[in-house]
Every structure is written in structure tokens, then in C-alpha cells.
Amino acid sequence: MPDSQTIESATTALATRTPQPDTKTRRYDRQLRLWAASGQAALESARVLVISGSATSTSILKNLVLPGIGHFTILDHERVSPADAGNNFFLEGQSSVGKFRAEEAVRLLRELNDGVEGKADTRIIEQVLDNDPAFITSFSLVIAHNLNENTVARIAKLLWEDETYPSFVVVRSSGFLAEFSIQFHEHTVIESHSETAPTLRIDKPFPALLEYANSLDFTNMDPTEHSHIPYVVILVRVLEDWKKSHNGAAPKTYEEKKEFKKTITAMKVKVDEENFDEAEAQAYRCWTESSVPSEIAALFQDPKAFSAASSSSSTSPFFALLAALRAFTVQHDPPQVLPLSATLPDMKSNTVNYVHLQTLYKKRAEEEKAQFKKYLALSGGAGIDDALIDSFVKNAHALKLLRGRQWTSVHSSAETLGNSMAMNSKHVSTHLALASLSSLQAKQADTKVTTEALTAEAATLLPSGLELPEEWDEAAGEIARSPNADLPNMAALLGGLVAQEVIKMITKQYVPINGYCVVDLIEMWTGVVG
Amino acid sequence: MAPSHYSSGARTTHAEAILGPELNARLGDTKVLLVGAGGIGCELLKNIVLTGFGHITLLDLDTIDLSNLNRQFLFRKKDVKQSKAMVAAQTAAAFNPNVHIHPIHGNIKEPQFDISWFQSFDIVLNALDNLDARRHVNKMCMAAGVPLVESGTAGYLGQVEPLLKDRTECFDCVPKPTPKSFPVCTIRSTPSQPIHCIVWSKSYLLGQLFGEDEDATGELDDAEKEGENAQEIATLRKEAQAFNSVRQALRTPGAPDAAKLAFQKVFNSDIRNLLSMGDMWKSRSPPTVLDFDAIMDGSFSLQRSTAGPSNVNGNNAANGVASVNGAVVSGSKKTEQLLNGHGHANASMSSASSLKDQKRLSLRDSLDLFVSSTNRLAARLQAGEETISFDKDDDDTLDFVTAASNLRSAAYGIEDKTRWEIKEMAGNIIPAIATTNAIISGLIVLQALHLLRQSYTHLRNVHIQYKPTVPLSSTSLAPPNAACAVCRDTYSVLLCDPARARLGEVVEGLLGGSGREVSVYEEKRILSDPDFDDNNESTLESLNVGQGRFLTIVDEEGEYGTIGVAIGALPPNHPIDAPPFILPDPLPKPARKATPPPPATPPPAAGLKRSAPHDDDGIEEVEPSAKRTKTATDTETPSAPSNPFAAPLSSPSKRRRLEEDGLVLMEDKHDKLEDEDVIEID
Structure with missing residues (x-):
């Protein structure tokens, strides 16, 4: 079976009774467990253009070809030099010298995965920009490594012209220092894999949960049973009792909170009842109001969410879903909460009680999702498939909407740069030093790179009102020492870092870097400017 | 770092910049042991070949599976079911005619990979996927005094840590999460x-x-x-x-x-x-x-x-x-x-x-x-x-x-x-992708170069994390944990013929006639203690203490540090009539302890399977620890051990006798027998 078949067609084509997967699923098993079939499908429909066949470029590509990107093209008119042959694993040593770099690299990269389409293009990038810009905009993502800065600016400008044009990854490296940034128009993430958990709504319990908590007779309960009541239920009950004696209000002051916790401890019938210890530790949930997180509330204000709500045919499912979510938070009872999550954290309990609680949450979550779907139908999302709706509702507390900016050699906001300098001036120094190098070399390719020349260049690049950062001399000195070295190990590491972010962009899972990611391999740190 | 001149693109510029010209010139003679030719191993092999390391020994016991090909780029479909080490070596060697790669299709825990074998390398790089092998290589490197770079990945996450005896934490200085076992x-x-x-x-x-x-x-x-x-x-x-x-x-x-x-x-x-x-x-x-x-x-x-x-x-x-x-x-x-x-x-x-x-x-x-x-x-x-x-x-x-x-x-x-889920749960599958392995392997090489140059201030523990603002976080290294039962021991080598050398004479020789009271262990098995000398006349071989294993000698009073004695083979020219062992010179000198040590960290739980091969030869499993620890914990709250048989409460031999009488010794009054009817969800 050819690897180029899509996973769905490969697996549904053979309707056998055995559940064994086909060779393609086997090949991608370890990554499918990370980004699922939806991520894999996105990867397989992506077309990537890489400009230059440097060691860094082929390292990035290696990490995209292995997991099965749909298509890649290397655009490079240079021929393989002896230096290339020594540091680029995707050339065939001396036998490649004198041949087109793009052709040699594509041939060897394609050997990694016969399901991936690869093409070499030996035209000169500037001529393509002049004569065939549609070629560049036909890809889904463009990557440039150590390209002439004027050319980078031209590509960035071209790709910024239209919202539907591909994202643009700009990579610079020099010896042990490197940076990369991604120019994108808008990037939405549903599966952000956030580490924050959604609320359990203990402060606003749904009727079935409240009823369950109220039905328990803690005083006359079997002691074993008593020590296996999940903390969620204990808290709902204690809060309910508290409110009855406090005019319906949750604990507010420090004293009240202390007293509330004491009430919980006093309920223990044995000292070692860990479920009550958990309840005490989690008591803050009673006075932390379950509401729409501020980041999500901010998304509701996005103009696109408004236009989705008023039109019946939305261009992006994300905004239709977002409009429905806003409607839900306004009109649902209780108001100002996101649809309930069916996922419970682990807690001290026995199986019976835990499963019962889980069933209550599941049932309620299903009901709220059904409500959500009604609002969705009204905001132009009638055709959205259930799997996407499930995923959206499940991740509603951690949705991300990133808006990018047009690439500039140095971050264009004086304020952002100033803040970054105050926080970590090494990051800004390195960013600025790499930009100065590009700028110098764009003026004259064979210019002699000295610390003085870099310093003079940096002064012209810095937004007015800012001075060179403290660690400037070290960063500039490091660049002046080895301005053009494309070191194999740095290429390998940078190839991993860049490809990782490219995959996040393509799969729309996890949150990609936004800004200039700076890498210092001597001290082994990374940071983000912007 | 000394500035150096780059001849742009040359293969060794990278290493030269970190190592300096002299050490860089010796890179071709440097001997590297790379343990594992999987996801990290393939990347790392490529990197160290490109960096200019001259002698690489590559060891892996596994064969190539189709599911490796999404990241282990030295392998092709046609290589499936072949030895990973062999194929990786072949593919990578073609790139640099000056490199000598010695592939071994085998298990790192085999006895021939003993302490002298480890000592023949300048540095060891781990590219492993399991705790057991990691702990083993760590111990061998600590005993051999060879620098080790440890690494691991899981999905988008990963980490690298350089380990060097007496200077940094070792892999076992920080207790690892113990495997979950079920009643x-x-x-x-x-x-x-x-x-x-x-x-x-x-x-x-x-x-x-x-x-x-x-x-x-x-x-x-x-x-x-x-x-x-x-x-x-x-x-x-x-x-x-x-x-x-x-x-x-x-x-x-x-x-x-x-x-x-x-x-x-x-x-x-x-x-x-x-x-x-x-x-x-x-x-x-x-x-x-x-x-x-x-x-x-x-x-x-x-x-x-x-x-x-x-x-x-x-x-x-x-x-x-x-x-x-x-x-x-x-x-x-x-x-x-x-x-x-x-x-x-x-x-x-x-x-x-x-x-x-x-x-x-x-x-x-x-x-x-x-x-x-x-x-x-x-x-x-x-x-x-x-x-x-x-x-x-x-x-x-x-x-x-x-x-x-x-x-x-x-x-x-x-x-x-589903079958998919069961595969993950039963097979212990961790997601693995090419990008993370590439980043980690790059970091391993840098750490290795710093270790070889002994520029210890540059060493870092590095983690890849989710935070989009800080993709890599690096932290300075911690010093060894004074209570570590692996790297705080004093190591020594005993060359011997295990078929003839007897436990008693060997231990006496190693102690140099000091007459200290000691207990002797192999891993968790107790071989002798002051109240139990039945094995003293037994040969090491009959006690299953052969090449590649360690005798652990614990001071009964907890006054001296523990001695770890690696068993090695006699040289081929050893006279047949000479004693069947050669004592190390100088004899191991464990440090005198200021205060009695806290109880040793408990070993990983044995899980469902029995691992002890010696149920019937008068040997039992306990964790090596000084008797004195008991008195030390009298006044403190002892940490509850998961295994009631690993208790340092009394001499193991006494414990065994009591158990034969059907008694189960409890650690202290707070301990309970396991009540398997209670399911705890935590």
C-alpha cells in the first residue's frame, strides 16, 4: 500500500474484521499518539517551500519529511561546495560537489519517506519574486534560512498582502547563535494542551450534583463509606450548608475562609480521612468564582466573532464556534460559565462513588453541549462536524487566537524591545546582533564583519529612544568571530526547534512561538523577543 | 572560550570552537560509547560523526520496526527486522571515511560490558528508553568514573543532563517515580x-x-x-x-x-x-x-x-x-x-x-x-x-x-x-517524534564537548517545555546528594576468578585486615553479615557474583561509607598457582561519616513478577543499608517503606528466621498490613 494514501482512505478501504492497522498507521504510530489523525491529515495536506539547501534547511526538512508532510520544494540555485559536502548530511559527500544543491538534497531527503513528494527548483529567488510570485504564494508555508535580508523583506511583504497567503518562517544562524520568527496573519488553536484545568463548578453546582450532595447523611454514614466520599461532593455540601447560614453568600474574608476549612476538618470521623484533607486543600474552589476566563472573554470581542454571529455562512468554523460560545455564556443558566467539562481529576474515592460522580458530570456536560449546538446552528455553524464541536467544547477554557505582524529585521515596537531589554538584555542583544549581521551583509555580501561594524549597524536599526543593551559587546563579538559558520550540530538543533514550531502551525495544535525566538548554544538558552 | 579561526564549513570547526585547538586535534582519538540506536541514538550518531569523533562504539539490542521509521532516519523500509546498531553504523559511516564505528547488537547489562570495558571510553552518551538500563549505565559510569550524558524524550518534551561522579548529581541522586504495581x-x-x-x-x-x-x-x-x-x-x-x-x-x-x-x-x-x-x-x-x-x-x-x-x-x-x-x-x-x-x-x-x-x-x-x-x-x-x-x-x-x-x-x-489504546497501555508506549529527538541530540553533543574539555561551568540540565515563551529551559547542576546509594559509594575493582575466589577471603582482603564489621550484598541480595557467615566459604561464582557484578560492602555501624567492588576478569598471564584474585592497589578507602546516614532510598517495587533467582540458596533480598540507621530513625519519623521486607529494622538473618516462623515484621507501629480491598484513587 503506498504511503501517500490518506489515513482515512487507507483504513476504511479495507473493511476486514481484524482490528490490525495498515502499514501507514504503523509507521506513524508514535506520532499519531501525539497529534492524532487530525494532525496527521493536516500535515499531509501541507506544502512547504524552503529557500536554500543549507545544512540548517535540510535539517528542518528532515524533521518534516519523516513525519510525512505532503510536499516540499527546495529553491536554491547554488551548486554544492566542498564546505557544504562536509557539514550537510543530506548531500553525498565529495560526489555531490559541483551538482545543484537543491537537486542533491531533494534526492536524499526523499529517500527518508516515499510517501512525501519533493521537488528541486534551481531558479534564483529574486527572479521568481519578479516573474512568478504566484509560485511562492501557492505553498502553505515558506521557510527561508540565511537569505539576503532585502530578499527576505520582499518575500515578507508579498506574503503579507493577503490573509490567505502562506505563513513565513525566517531563520538566521551564525556560529553558535541563531533566531527564527514566524510571520502569520491569524492563527487559531483549539487543542492548545493547556496545563490549566477547566472549572468543576463547585461554587455553581448543577441541580443533579447539588441534589446528590444534599442527599448524603454524613453523620450516620458507614465509616468506610465516609472516607470515600469524593472531595467535590463534600465541598458542594459544606458550601451549601454554609450559604444557608450566611445569607446565601460564600466565604469572603480570611476569617470566614478559615472557619470554612475548620468545618471541613471537624467532619472527619477518623484522623486519616484523606478525602477530607483533599476537600480542605481544594476549599479555595468554593470562593473562586467559576466564570468565563478573561482571555476567552477577550476573544468574544473579536470582530470576526461578531460577524460570524450575524451571517449564516461563516468562512472559519472557529469563529462560528466562538460566536456560539459567547451566546452560550450570555443565555445559559447559570450565565457567565463555559459549557461544563466532563473530565474529572483523580481524587480519593472508591470506584462506585467516583463513577457515580463522573456519570453526573458526563450527563450534565452532554446536556450543555446540546444547548451549545443550538446556539451554533444560529451562528452559521450548522455544518460543522461533531468531532470538532466536541473538541472545541472540551478545550473552551484554553482557546487561543494569535494575530501576527509583518516581519521586520528588528522587532518594530520600541516599547516591546525596551521591555524585553529590561527583562533579559541578552535576548535582545543576540536578536540585534543577528539583525545587524544580515543588514551589513545585505549591503555588501563580502563585507568584513567586525564588532565595530556591527555596532554601527545596530545603532541604525534600533528604534529611536533605545540604547544598545548591556550584553551587546559579547553578542557582537561572538558573531564577528564566526559570521558565516553553519555548524552541523547547530543545524541539527535548529532544525529540530524550527520544525517543531512549523508542525504546531500546520496541525494547529499546541501554541507556537510568537515573536523572535533567540537561541544561544554556548550558554544553552532560548528566549523570545516580542 | 578561546577565540579560534573558522575555516567556514569544515567538519570540525564546531568542536574546535568549544574544545580549543589542542583537544580538538585529539577528537579523532576520542572514544565514545553511544548506548542506544533508536530515536535519539540515530540523531546523535549523525551529529557525533559530523562533529568529528573518531571512535564510536554503538550498542543496541533491538531490531528495526516499521514504527521506528517516522523518526529513526538512518533506517529504511528494507531494513525492518535488521539490527539497529548494525544498520545505523553502516549508514552513518558512509558519511565520514575517517570515523571508526563499532556496532554491537547486544544488551548493555551483559557481563562482558564490565567496569574495565566502561573505563576504556572517554565519555558515555545514553540514548535509552527504559529506566532499568539508565540506572545500570549510570551505576557503571559512576563506578568507572567516566562522564555520562543522560537524555530522554516524550512527545514534545525532553531533557538532557550531564552526570559526573563527585561533581554533579547522578541519575539516582533524585529518586525516580517507582513503577505502579497492583495487589x-x-x-x-x-x-x-x-x-x-x-x-x-x-x-x-x-x-x-x-x-x-x-x-x-x-x-x-x-x-x-x-x-x-x-x-x-x-x-x-x-x-x-x-x-x-x-x-x-x-x-x-x-x-x-x-x-x-x-x-x-x-x-x-x-x-x-x-x-x-x-x-x-x-x-x-x-x-x-x-x-x-x-x-x-x-x-x-x-x-x-x-x-x-x-x-x-x-x-x-x-x-x-x-x-x-x-x-x-x-x-x-x-x-x-x-x-x-x-x-x-x-x-x-x-x-x-x-x-x-x-x-x-x-x-x-x-x-x-x-x-x-x-x-x-x-x-x-x-x-x-x-x-x-x-x-x-x-x-x-x-x-x-x-x-x-x-x-x-x-x-x-x-x-x-480499543486495540489502539490497549497497545499503548500494555506496551508502555510513549509518543515519539523526530523534532524533539533532533533538539535533544544537538544538546547532548554540546554537553559532551563541555565535559571532555572539563569546562564544568558550562554544564547545564536542559529541558524542552511547552511554554511558547521559553522553549528550552536550562538550569545549573546540583552537587551529588550526600545520601545517594549509588554515587556516594567508594568504588574499586577486584580482578578475580569467581570459580575459585571465596567470599570470606575476598572481603577480608578488601578490608585490609581492619576487622570492621560489615554486611556484604550483591544488588539487593544479602550474602553475609556479622550474624550470618554461611556463605563465607562459598565461591563467588556459586553465589552468582561473576564478571560485571558488584559486591557492596556496608559498614555495620554506619561509621564508614559503603564500598562498591566491581568484579573483573584476571589478566590472561595470571599465574595459575597465585591466589585467585588481585586486590586493588590502593585498597578502597571509604570516607568516615560525620553522622550516621539516613535510610537508603527504597529500590523500585518489584512489580508483579518475581525477579529473584535465588529463593532456595539461603539468600534473600533486602536493600543494602547499615544497621545503625535503625537507631538514627528512632527519634525521627521514619518514611514508610513500600515493601515491609526492605526494612532496615534488624539484621536480615534475624528477620529471615522470624519470617520462617510465620511472622511478618512491621516497620513500626504506624504500619498496617495492606488492605487490598480499598481502592485508592490518587
Whole structure:
């Protein structure tokens, strides 16, 4: 079976009774467990253009070809030099010298995965920009490594012209220092894999949960049973009792909170009842109001969410879903909460009680999702498939909407740069030093790179009102020492870092870097400017 | 770092900049041991070849699987089933004619890879995927004094740490999360989660039917000692003995319905027997007896609803998985988080439900799969395979475990799992991608160069994390943990002929006639102590202390540090009439301790399988520790050990005598016998 078949067609084509997967699923098993079939499908429909066949470029590509990107093209008119042959694993040593770099690299990269389409293009990038810009905009993502800065600016400008044009990854490296940034128009993430958990709504319990908590007779309960009541239920009950004696209000002051916790401890019938210890530790949930997180509330204000709500045919499912979510938070009872999550954290309990609680949450979550779907139908999302709706509702507390900016050699906001300098001036120094190098070399390719020349260049690049950062001399000195070295190990590491972010962009899972990611391999740190 | 001149693009510029010209010139003579040719190993091999290391020994015991090809880029489809080490070496060597790669298809724990072998390398790079091998290499490097770079990845997360004896923490300075184990009765008679049924199918049933004809009552004996329900255990004993006829049928060509016979035993009569113990089912719902023919003809119905999910660990399935086999990827907190279920995509895999092995199986599907996989496995036995054990990449065994665990889940009213999920849980699968391995491998080379140059201030622990603002976080290294039972020992080498050298004379020689009172261990086995000298006249070989192993000599009063003595082979020219061992010169001089040490960190729990090869030779398993620790803990709150037999309470020999009298020693008054009826969800 050819690897180029899509996973769905490969697996549904053979309707056998055995559940064994086909060779393609086997090949991608370890990554499918990370980004699922939806991520894999996105990867397989992506077309990537890489400009230059440097060691860094082929390292990035290696990490995209292995997991099965749909298509890649290397655009490079240079021929393989002896230096290339020594540091680029995707050339065939001396036998490649004198041949087109793009052709040699594509041939060897394609050997990694016969399901991936690869093409070499030996035209000169500037001529393509002049004569065939549609070629560049036909890809889904463009990557440039150590390209002439004027050319980078031209590509960035071209790709910024239209919202539907591909994202643009700009990579610079020099010896042990490197940076990369991604120019994108808008990037939405549903599966952000956030580490924050959604609320359990203990402060606003749904009727079935409240009823369950109220039905328990803690005083006359079997002691074993008593020590296996999940903390969620204990808290709902204690809060309910508290409110009855406090005019319906949750604990507010420090004293009240202390007293509330004491009430919980006093309920223990044995000292070692860990479920009550958990309840005490989690008591803050009673006075932390379950509401729409501020980041999500901010998304509701996005103009696109408004236009989705008023039109019946939305261009992006994300905004239709977002409009429905806003409607839900306004009109649902209780108001100002996101649809309930069916996922419970682990807690001290026995199986019976835990499963019962889980069933209550599941049932309620299903009901709220059904409500959500009604609002969705009204905001132009009638055709959205259930799997996407499930995923959206499940991740509603951690949705991300990133808006990018047009690439500039140095971050264009004086304020952002100033803040970054105050926080970590090494990051800004390195960013600025790499930009100065590009700028110098764009003026004259064979210019002699000295610390003085870099310093003079940096002064012209810095937004007015800012001075060179403290660690400037070290960063500039490091660049002046080895301005053009494309070191194999740095290429390998940078190839991993860049490809990782490219995959996040393509799969729309996890949150990609936004800004200039700076890498210092001597001290082994990374940071983000912007 | 000294500035140096780059000849742009030359192969060794990179290393030269870090190492300086002199050391760089020696890079061609540097000897590297690379342990593992998998995801990290392939990347790393490429990097060190490009960096200019001249002598690389590459060791891996594994063969290439199709699922490796999404990241292990030195392999092609045509290489599947070949040795990883051999193919990787071939592919990478072609790139640099000056490099000597010595591939070894073998296990790093084999005895010939002893301390002198480790000492022949300038640096060791770990590219491993399991805790056991990591701990082993760490100990060998600490004993040999060879710098080690340790690494691990899990999905988008990863970490690198340089380790050097006496200068940094070693791998075991920070206790690693111990593998989760389940009470025997939970697995064998009262499962409540899918993982219990999976462990039962994989580690028990598969072995009973297709494994060695072993007496499976040993773990029941242990369970009884630990206080699990005696009546239940008696039933389980009978059950285990009744496997013989099924085993016979499976091995007899042409025997009809061997699969049905197996089914009837475990899903029908065994469950019937359990049901007859009324007491067991007073506080929990009883299992349902499955009926082969009724499932086949569609007339079978489970008496109770299994609709409600009973996966007690909820979203935490990966937790159970990560630990069942003890293969925890690394000690990184971040990685642990991933292993604990923060990072997996399967929770959000709804769109993947169309994948064939992610389809839910009906009861009938599971039965069909049980029959077909049992027949396939039986055919393999009949074709000459002696024993079959679980391998996640062996479809027959995976199908069998999938079918058997789902049938058992159905009987117990537990949620079913897809083959895809079961593969992950039973096979301990951790997501792995090319990008993370590339980043980690780049970092390993940098750490290695700093270690070789002894520029220790540049060493860092580096983690790849999710935070989009700080993709890599690096921290300075911590000094060794003073209480570490691995790197705080004083190591020495004893060259000997284990067939002739006797324990008593060897220990006496090593102590240099100081007359100190000591206990002597090999791993967790006690060989002698002041009250127990039965083995002193035994040869090391008869005590199974051969090449590649260590004698651990613990001061009885806790006054001196522990000595670790690596056993090596005598030189070939050793005179035949000379003593059968050569003492190290100088003799090991353990440091005198200012204060008695705290109790040693407990070893990883033994899990379900017994690991001790020596039940009957007067040797037992305890953790090496000084007797004195008991007095030290008298006034403090002792940390509760997970294994009551690992207690440093009294001399092991006394303990053994008491146990023979049927007594179980408790650690202290706070300890309880395990109450396996309580399921704790944490």
C-alpha cells in the first residue's frame, strides 16, 4: 500500500474484521499518539517551500519529511561546495560537489519517506519574486534560512498582502547563535494542551450534583463509606450548608475562609480521612468564582466573532464556534460559565462513588453541549462536524487566537524591545546582533564583519529612544568571530526547534512561538523577543 | 572560550570552537560509547560523526520496526527486522571515511560490558528508553568514573543532563517515580479498571497459556505473606493448577477447540468459582459468567449495564501505563507530567475514530479475536516456538491481550478499550517524534564537548517545555546528594576468578585486615553479615557474583561509607598457582561519616513478577543499608517503606528466621498490613 494514501482512505478501504492497522498507521504510530489523525491529515495536506539547501534547511526538512508532510520544494540555485559536502548530511559527500544543491538534497531527503513528494527548483529567488510570485504564494508555508535580508523583506511583504497567503518562517544562524520568527496573519488553536484545568463548578453546582450532595447523611454514614466520599461532593455540601447560614453568600474574608476549612476538618470521623484533607486543600474552589476566563472573554470581542454571529455562512468554523460560545455564556443558566467539562481529576474515592460522580458530570456536560449546538446552528455553524464541536467544547477554557505582524529585521515596537531589554538584555542583544549581521551583509555580501561594524549597524536599526543593551559587546563579538559558520550540530538543533514550531502551525495544535525566538548554544538558552 | 579561526564549513570547526585547538586535534582519538540506536541514538550518531569523533562504539539490542521509521532516519523500509546498531553504523559511516564505528547488537547489562570495558571510553552518551538500563549505565559510569550524558524524550518534551561522579548529581541522586504495581488479588480476582484486565491478560494469562510451564504460585505465596485474603488465594492456587489441560490442548496439533477450552476455563469456570465465594461480593458487584456459544449465536446478554465508564483513573490512563512495566522515560518533572496524561492526544482523538484499530469491539468481535489470536499463537507453538511472551509489535500477542482483556472487562462490567489504546497501555508506549529527538541530540553533543574539555561551568540540565515563551529551559547542576546509594559509594575493582575466589577471603582482603564489621550484598541480595557467615566459604561464582557484578560492602555501624567492588576478569598471564584474585592497589578507602546516614532510598517495587533467582540458596533480598540507621530513625519519623521486607529494622538473618516462623515484621507501629480491598484513587 503506498504511503501517500490518506489515513482515512487507507483504513476504511479495507473493511476486514481484524482490528490490525495498515502499514501507514504503523509507521506513524508514535506520532499519531501525539497529534492524532487530525494532525496527521493536516500535515499531509501541507506544502512547504524552503529557500536554500543549507545544512540548517535540510535539517528542518528532515524533521518534516519523516513525519510525512505532503510536499516540499527546495529553491536554491547554488551548486554544492566542498564546505557544504562536509557539514550537510543530506548531500553525498565529495560526489555531490559541483551538482545543484537543491537537486542533491531533494534526492536524499526523499529517500527518508516515499510517501512525501519533493521537488528541486534551481531558479534564483529574486527572479521568481519578479516573474512568478504566484509560485511562492501557492505553498502553505515558506521557510527561508540565511537569505539576503532585502530578499527576505520582499518575500515578507508579498506574503503579507493577503490573509490567505502562506505563513513565513525566517531563520538566521551564525556560529553558535541563531533566531527564527514566524510571520502569520491569524492563527487559531483549539487543542492548545493547556496545563490549566477547566472549572468543576463547585461554587455553581448543577441541580443533579447539588441534589446528590444534599442527599448524603454524613453523620450516620458507614465509616468506610465516609472516607470515600469524593472531595467535590463534600465541598458542594459544606458550601451549601454554609450559604444557608450566611445569607446565601460564600466565604469572603480570611476569617470566614478559615472557619470554612475548620468545618471541613471537624467532619472527619477518623484522623486519616484523606478525602477530607483533599476537600480542605481544594476549599479555595468554593470562593473562586467559576466564570468565563478573561482571555476567552477577550476573544468574544473579536470582530470576526461578531460577524460570524450575524451571517449564516461563516468562512472559519472557529469563529462560528466562538460566536456560539459567547451566546452560550450570555443565555445559559447559570450565565457567565463555559459549557461544563466532563473530565474529572483523580481524587480519593472508591470506584462506585467516583463513577457515580463522573456519570453526573458526563450527563450534565452532554446536556450543555446540546444547548451549545443550538446556539451554533444560529451562528452559521450548522455544518460543522461533531468531532470538532466536541473538541472545541472540551478545550473552551484554553482557546487561543494569535494575530501576527509583518516581519521586520528588528522587532518594530520600541516599547516591546525596551521591555524585553529590561527583562533579559541578552535576548535582545543576540536578536540585534543577528539583525545587524544580515543588514551589513545585505549591503555588501563580502563585507568584513567586525564588532565595530556591527555596532554601527545596530545603532541604525534600533528604534529611536533605545540604547544598545548591556550584553551587546559579547553578542557582537561572538558573531564577528564566526559570521558565516553553519555548524552541523547547530543545524541539527535548529532544525529540530524550527520544525517543531512549523508542525504546531500546520496541525494547529499546541501554541507556537510568537515573536523572535533567540537561541544561544554556548550558554544553552532560548528566549523570545516580542 | 578561546577565540579560534573558522575555516567556514569544515567538519570540525564546531568542536574546535568549544574544545580549543589542542583537544580538538585529539577528537579523532576520542572514544565514545553511544548506548542506544533508536530515536535519539540515530540523531546523535549523525551529529557525533559530523562533529568529528573518531571512535564510536554503538550498542543496541533491538531490531528495526516499521514504527521506528517516522523518526529513526538512518533506517529504511528494507531494513525492518535488521539490527539497529548494525544498520545505523553502516549508514552513518558512509558519511565520514575517517570515523571508526563499532556496532554491537547486544544488551548493555551483559557481563562482558564490565567496569574495565566502561573505563576504556572517554565519555558515555545514553540514548535509552527504559529506566532499568539508565540506572545500570549510570551505576557503571559512576563506578568507572567516566562522564555520562543522560537524555530522554516524550512527545514534545525532553531533557538532557550531564552526570559526573563527585561533581554533579547522578541519575539516582533524585529518586525516580517507582513503577505502579497492583495487589495480586486485584489483578487475579477483583479488577475494577481496564488496566487491571490488561495486566492480567498480558502478564498472567498469556504466560499461563503460551509461556514457560512455571509454577505461578510463587507470587501467591508472597501475597499471602503480605496479608492478602487467604481464602481468595487458595482459590487462585487451584485455578492456576488447572491450566495444564488447556496448555496440552494448545500444543497438540489438530486438537479441536483449544481456544474454546481456554475460554471456558478463564471466562466461565474460573469466574464461577470466584462467584461461589459469597463474601467477596458483598461489597462489590459480582462478575458475570461468559457463555461462549451464546456470544457466538448472539443470544448472550450481560446482566448488567456496562454503559457507565468505570475507568476509575479517568483521564489518567497513561499513569497506569507509564508504570506497569517500570519504563519511565526520565526523571524530568515535565516528562512525568506528560506521562501522567497532560500531553496525550488520544483524549482528543475523536476524529481518529475511523482508524481501524481505534474501533470499539463488540463482545462478539472480542470473542472472534480471542479465538483467532489463540489459534495463531497455538499454531506457532506447534510449529516449534517454545514460549511466547508479550511484545507490542507482535500482532498475535497484542490481538490476544486486546481480546482477553476486553472479555474480562465485559465480565466485570469494566469499560472496554480499543486495540489502539490497549497497545499503548500494555506496551508502555510513549509518543515519539523526530523534532524533539533532533533538539535533544544537538544538546547532548554540546554537553559532551563541555565535559571532555572539563569546562564544568558550562554544564547545564536542559529541558524542552511547552511554554511558547521559553522553549528550552536550562538550569545549573546540583552537587551529588550526600545520601545517594549509588554515587556516594567508594568504588574499586577486584580482578578475580569467581570459580575459585571465596567470599570470606575476598572481603577480608578488601578490608585490609581492619576487622570492621560489615554486611556484604550483591544488588539487593544479602550474602553475609556479622550474624550470618554461611556463605563465607562459598565461591563467588556459586553465589552468582561473576564478571560485571558488584559486591557492596556496608559498614555495620554506619561509621564508614559503603564500598562498591566491581568484579573483573584476571589478566590472561595470571599465574595459575597465585591466589585467585588481585586486590586493588590502593585498597578502597571509604570516607568516615560525620553522622550516621539516613535510610537508603527504597529500590523500585518489584512489580508483579518475581525477579529473584535465588529463593532456595539461603539468600534473600533486602536493600543494602547499615544497621545503625535503625537507631538514627528512632527519634525521627521514619518514611514508610513500600515493601515491609526492605526494612532496615534488624539484621536480615534475624528477620529471615522470624519470617520462617510465620511472622511478618512491621516497620513500626504506624504500619498496617495492606488492605487490598480499598481502592485508592490518587
